[in-house]
Amino acid sequence: MLYGRMAERETVERLVREARSGVSGALIVRGEPGIGKTALLNHAAETAGAGDTGNAANAVAAAGAGVGGRGIKVLRGVGVEPEADLPFAGLHLLLRPALGLLDRLPGPQQDALRGAFGLGPARGERLLVGLSVLSLLAEYAGTGGLLCVIDDAQWLDHASAEALLIAARRLDGEGVGLLFAARTPGLPAPGLPELVLGPLDDRAAAELVAGHPPDLAGRVLAEAAGNPLALLELPRSLGTARPGELPLTARLQEAFGRRLTPCPRPAVPCCCWPRRAPASWDRCSPPPARSVSPSRTPSRPRPPAWSRCVTTG
Incomplete structure (x- = not known):
């Protein structure tokens, strides 16, 4: 349950509403440990999964399964400190529910993601991996919208963070929202909007x-x-x-x-x-x-x- 944070709630809820209407966007939530970043991300995921019904139970189930409830689909990822040196470990955690749609991507993008996840020869083309992430998220969103929630993003491995930020900077009309939470000053993200959480009133x-x-x-x-x-x-x-x-x-x-x-x-x-x-x-x-x-x-x-x-x- 969130206490206060009315302006911050409205900011993340707007990201969800826009994704539902087909407008993409990204947001980095920053703050010190314990300041409420995870709670705000959970609120966004519940809002997305429950749609306009306010059904938080559906939202939690939807977020945990990587599928949509009555609202839009939700994919959840997290940076894991022991895996911070493993290329694409964080990206794999996020995209695992969507990997069944790889065949819908153009051939070079399929090969780029398969190589990143050990499903084929590694290509090593960093921009192509990021563009492939964007294409896969668009496919997974379909016509209903998608919210991707990435907590503890300061612990993402460099390859995953780079690919996600490349995708985030190129979002347009896919109906995809990318919501990151990172401790200050983790996850440098030039060019992306940020929301800095301060103390509760x-x-x-x-x-x-x-x-x-x-x-x-x-x-x-x-x-x-x-x-x-x-x-x-x-x-x-x-x-x-x-x-x-x-x-x-x-x-x-x-x-x-x-x-x-x-x-x-x-x-x-x-x-x-x-x-x-x-x-x-x-x-x-x-x-x-x-x-x-x-x-x-x-x-x-x-x-x-x-x-x-x-x-x-």
Whole structure:
């Protein structure tokens, strides 16, 4: 369930409506870990699969099977970090339900995709692979439209990302929507529109923690700085935390653990975020003297304090 994000919902819903009407488009959703990119992509997939009926159950089934419910077809892919060095691994995950339509493509395009997926001799023509992806998506869309949802696109292997972006830049009247989600600054995509997700507004954040005791909810709101994952996870750890500690749950460690560095004060059981980390866990070390971090422009206020230093509990 999405909280808030009305403008962002409208943006992805418009992509779905246009695909349904035969107008193609692409969008890159960007943001820090836990900011709600996957939830927004799920909302788009449910909207696409359910059509105008609002039948989310049909949408989930349609998205999982790579077929359309009462709305338009949905193909789902995801970048998988352990496969980031395997050429075309991500593309194969996305296009697998559509491979039965390869015979409808022109011969050179059939050969290009078969070579990419190990079904024939490798051709190594990068532009041709991207154009072949576009043709296959158009065939799969048919007359009803298609939404392709690619999550964790920062982990796509280079060959897959390149082919999908080549296709995305050449979309026209196929009735295909390409929706990517990537952590900032992953998946460079010059020439394509982007939607950057920021923190939840105060009202939506308060709705997320409404079921907790007021004192706990108040601290979570202060520490999470509008990050939805933190709003959901911090109540599980703050209830047993010692004063001054901000422990991480397993999900938060998975999402943000790459940004942890050893704390400069070893006596304190904690880890510290580098300066470029998104929002603000800052319990181990005092903030630097300047009012903004190097990754932010001077016109913006210093972020709240949960991204530089956290205890691992």
